[in-house]
Amino acid sequence: MKLSIExxxxxxxxxxxxxxxxxxxxxxxEAVAIVGENGAGxxxxxxHINGLLKPARGRVVVGDWDTREHGVARMAARVxxxxxxxxxxxxERTVGDEVAFGPRxxxxxxxxxxxxxxxxxxxxxxxxxxxxxxYDLTAPQxxxxxxxxxxxxxxxxxxxDEPTMGQDAHGVALIGNIIESLKADRRTVIIITHDxxxxxxxxxxxxxxxDGCVLADGPATRVLARADLLATTNVEPPQLVRLAQAIxxxxxxxxxxxxxxxxxxxxxxxx
Amino acid sequence: MSATYGLYVxxxxxxxxxxxxxxxxxxxxxxxxxxxxxxxxAPYIVLLVGIVPVxxxxxxxxxxxxxxxxxxxxxxxxxxxxQGLFWTGGTIIQQLGPFSLKEEGLLxxxxxxxxxxxxxxxxxxxxxxxxxxxxxxxxxxxxxxSRISYVILSTLQIIPRFQHKANTILDAQRSRGLETxxxxxxxxxxLLPLVFPLLLGSIxxxxxxxxxxxxxxxxxxxxKTSLLVLHDTNRQRLFRRLLILVSLGVIALRIYxxxxxxxxx
Amino acid sequence: xxxxxxxxxxYPRSDSPALSNLSLEIPAGQFxxxxxxxxxxxxxxxxxxxxFVPHFxxxxxxxxxxxxxxxTAGSSLAELAGTVGLVFANPFxxxxxxxxxxxxxxxxxLENLGVPLAEMExxxxxxxxxxxxxxxxxxxxxALSGGQxxxxxxxxxxxxxxxxxxxxxxxxxxxxIGSKEVFAVLRDLAATDEATVVLAEQKLEWxxxxxxxxxxxxxxxxxxxxxxxxxxxSLTLTKYGLEPTRYTQAARAAQxxxxxxxETTLPVTLEQxxxxxx
Numbered sequence: 001m002k003l004s005i006e007x008x009x010x011x012x013x014x015x016x017x018x019x020x021x022x023x024x025x026x027x028x029x030e031a032v033a034i035v036g037e038n039g040a041g042x043x044x045x046x047x048h049i050n051g052l053l054k055p056a057r058g059r060v061v062v063g064d065w066d067t068r069e070h071g072v073a074r075m076a077a078r079v080x081x082x083x084x085x086x087x088x089x090x091x092e093r094t095v096g097d098e099v100a101f102g103p104r105x106x107x108x109x110x111x112x113x114x115x116x117x118x119x120x121x122x123x124x125x126x127x128x129x130x131x132x133x134x135y136d137l138t139a140p141q142x143x144x145x146x147x148x149x150x151x152x153x154x155x156x157x158x159x160x161d162e163p164t165m166g167q168d169a170h171g172v173a174l175i176g177n178i179i180e181s182l183k184a185d186r187r188t189v190i191i192i193t194h195d196x197x198x199x200x201x202x203x204x205x206x207x208x209x210x211d212g213c214v215l216a217d218g219p220a221t222r223v224l225a226r227a228d229l230l231a232t233t234n235v236e237p238p239q240l241v242r243l244a245q246a247i248x249x250x251x252x253x254x255x256x257x258x259x260x261x262x263x264x265x266x267x268x269x270x271x
Numbered sequence: 272m273s274a275t276y277g278l279y280v281x282x283x284x285x286x287x288x289x290x291x292x293x294x295x296x297x298x299x300x301x302x303x304x305x306x307x308x309x310x311x312x313a314p315y316i317v318l319l320v321g322i323v324p325v326x327x328x329x330x331x332x333x334x335x336x337x338x339x340x341x342x343x344x345x346x347x348x349x350x351x352x353x354q355g356l357f358w359t360g361g362t363i364i365q366q367l368g369p370f371s372l373k374e375e376g377l378l379x380x381x382x383x384x385x386x387x388x389x390x391x392x393x394x395x396x397x398x399x400x401x402x403x404x405x406x407x408x409x410x411x412x413x414x415x416x417s418r419i420s421y422v423i424l425s426t427l428q429i430i431p432r433f434q435h436k437a438n439t440i441l442d443a444q445r446s447r448g449l450e451t452x453x454x455x456x457x458x459x460x461x462l463l464p465l466v467f468p469l470l471l472g473s474i475x476x477x478x479x480x481x482x483x484x485x486x487x488x489x490x491x492x493x494x495k496t497s498l499l500v501l502h503d504t505n506r507q508r509l510f511r512r513l514l515i516l517v518s519l520g521v522i523a524l525r526i527y528x529x530x531x532x533x534x535x536x
Numbered sequence: 537x538x539x540x541x542x543x544x545x546x547y548p549r550s551d552s553p554a555l556s557n558l559s560l561e562i563p564a565g566q567f568x569x570x571x572x573x574x575x576x577x578x579x580x581x582x583x584x585x586x587x588f589v590p591h592f593x594x595x596x597x598x599x600x601x602x603x604x605x606x607x608t609a610g611s612s613l614a615e616l617a618g619t620v621g622l623v624f625a626n627p628f629x630x631x632x633x634x635x636x637x638x639x640x641x642x643x644x645x646l647e648n649l650g651v652p653l654a655e656m657e658x659x660x661x662x663x664x665x666x667x668x669x670x671x672x673x674x675x676x677x678x679a680l681s682g683g684q685x686x687x688x689x690x691x692x693x694x695x696x697x698x699x700x701x702x703x704x705x706x707x708x709x710x711x712x713i714g715s716k717e718v719f720a721v722l723r724d725l726a727a728t729d730e731a732t733v734v735l736a737e738q739k740l741e742w743x744x745x746x747x748x749x750x751x752x753x754x755x756x757x758x759x760x761x762x763x764x765x766x767x768x769x770s771l772t773l774t775k776y777g778l779e780p781t782r783y784t785q786a787a788r789a790a791q792x793x794x795x796x797x798x799e800t801t802l803p804v805t806l807e808q809x810x811x812x813x814x
Contacts, residue, residue: 091465102447105447138574263813479624485588485617488645
């Protein structure tokens with residue numbers, strides 16, 4: 001589903017200008033990572049995509065729906081949104097009910113919601129915990145439950161706010177796999193993240209934001225290589241890019257394999 | 272954002288500089304007089320003589336007036352309707368269709384409203400002119416357990432956070448398709464799922480905060496010190512004693528007025 | 537300074553131990569990092585050092601935990617406060633909520649210890665300068681950013697001059713700049729050698745930069761213990777649910793592809809990686 005953000009501006013009631021003219025077009029099935037320091041406007045921007053916030057200027061169109069003309073509950077059929085803090089999202093008394101909550105709200109029948117919930121729980125490796133009370137899980141596991149609860153809604157667009165926060169290596173790998181499978185399904189994935197190495201590993205397009213504006217928007221290899229520009233929004237390039245730059249490689253590798261290839265190529269040229 | 276102290280309005284006035292106990296004793300004395308001295312107009316006299324001049328001196332008069340009116344109006348309206356129109360017996364002063372307006376009911380409502388005005392405006396005056404942490408420190412020095420003053424102070428700061436959290440939880444549910452717009456029934460139903468995360472999320476927060484407090488030796492018995500220093504003067508101490516005497520006098524008067532007719536009979 | 541001897545701990549209603557036959561000694565002044573997957577026992581170890589295991593969480597503890605000469609099981613949390621400081625992930629929940637400025641927040645622990653006012657002020661000034669919050673001393677703690685709040689939490693504990701400072705994933709909920717600010721403070725702390733520091737942490741690049749020693753926990757057991765360069769470049773790391781830094785991964789992959797170097801150990805930091813690929 002196509003998503004177009006057309007020159008939107010937004011100011012919070014307190015007077016904080018969170019967005020000042022942001023335009024972004026996202027094609028169906030694209031994977032986009034939004035990076036930038038706290039207060040750059042990242043969360044305010046994605047809250048416009050599902051209509052939680054309505055732009056003061058400009059418009060956001062999801063498919064053929066202008067967010068100003070549809071309630072958030074209706075937008076939920078098109079845009080899934082995983083909040084940063086799982087404890088703001090969990091409302092049910094068992095993990096299984098929690099994951100079925102969204103599908104049920106969207107009007108799915110009980111057996112269908114259950115099937116979707118079970119499939120989503122399998123993706124986050126928590127199918128065995130379906131009957132468990134969410135608060136008997138650890139915080140990182142609760143975060144995975146909230147991820148599953150939005151995956152189960154099968155929305156064409158999925159937004160994750162800081163999905164890897166608090167996860168260990170296995171959790172990060174699990175979330176990486178989920179993003180890859182969403183990409184394979186041609187669903188649109190948008191994440192906000194501070195985890196630049198994660199971003200480098202899974203996202204082809206990166207948007208850097210600062211001070212309510214888009215600082216850079218383009219292929220990950222290009223945006224994540226610009227150390228000087230990223231520094232203005234307090235983001236450091238990925239470890240491999242920093243290493244490549246420090247040893248003078250003329251490439252911006254985002255993966256270990258890419259780094260090794262560039263390294264060997266560069267040195268065979270030297271000789 | 273610099274520090275805010277609940278309702279406190281930062282001003283450089285003589286009232287602001289007073290010891291918190293002086294202000295507390297004064298407001299409580301006003302309240303006592305207004306509530307137990309007989310006479311329909313007693314609360315209004317206390318308001319004019321006791322509260323208004325001090326509010327003016329503390330430069331918080333507009334704040335006190337505005338918020339007292341806002342808080343008192345719903346109470347006043349219901350008092351006048353219930354007592355004015357549904358007073359049993361009494362003198363009818365005006366017939367309004369099927370209802371009759373009774374004099375006794377009306378006077379009762381006037382007096383009741385006056386009492387509420389005094390309570391609200393007194394509390395507001397105290398809050399606007401006194402930092403809550405200074406008041407709690409003063410009470411702790413008088414023997415209030417530190418746990419109680421902690422609960423009061425932290426509640427003042429946590430309420431706005433709690434509202435913010437409730438809004439975030441509601442947003443998270445709307446984002447999953449929960450309908451929150453529409454009839455009263457729909458909106459009420461939408462609020463039910465909020466209760467669970469608000470409570471459980473708070474339990475997690477409370478547990479962590481309890482640990483943080485223990486780390487900071489909150490559970491340690493023995494004498495505590497304070498970074499805040501309260502300035503007290505002999506004149507203020509004397510004034511407070513005087514206020515206590517006045518209060519005791521008013522209580523004695525009330526008891527006398529209550530007992531005298533019985534002894535006479 | 538810290539001595540654990542055959543420590544096994546079960547949370548209430550739990551059949552599997554969160555810590556299992558743990559024995560270790562940490563000498564005074566050492567900066568010791570604890571790493572491991574989620575659920576490996578990092579947090580539980582931190583809680584045990586500060587006495588919250590078993591005093592707060594209850595459950596069953598066997599063996600002995602001794603910190604600064606005090607047996608934790610035999611003393612109370614109130615007695616341990618001031619000797620062992622604990623800082624955890626959520627900066628917001630570490631603010632007392634009962635103090636209105638940064639300076640007063642820092643004073644809270646000293647007030648409870650009954651430190652006289654004359655001594656309090658210089659100690660607060662010193663610690664605020666140490667965590668670089670002097671300019672924000674009169675702000676509300678709630679007005680600070682996450683990174684600033686976390687430095688405030690560290691200051692509030694440090695001001696009590698604990699012999700041991702325990703930090704349980706202090707940067708996991710912070711953005712990169714906030715994490716960097718906190719790590720700068722940790723780096724200073726490592727340089728002073730005044731306190732013994734135990735840091736549970738996921739970010740291995742940072743652990744590599746300033747820890748004297750790294751402990752690896754796996755399912756409640758101590759499975760590796762040594763200097764960062766050795767532990768973090770070990771092949772066994774992935775077995776314990778940990779991912780080596782990209783520097784180590786790149787070095788290993790390059791070696792497999794025929795890269796030759798004089799360096800004998802794999803790099804764990806950017807600096808070492810630059811050496812390795814020179």
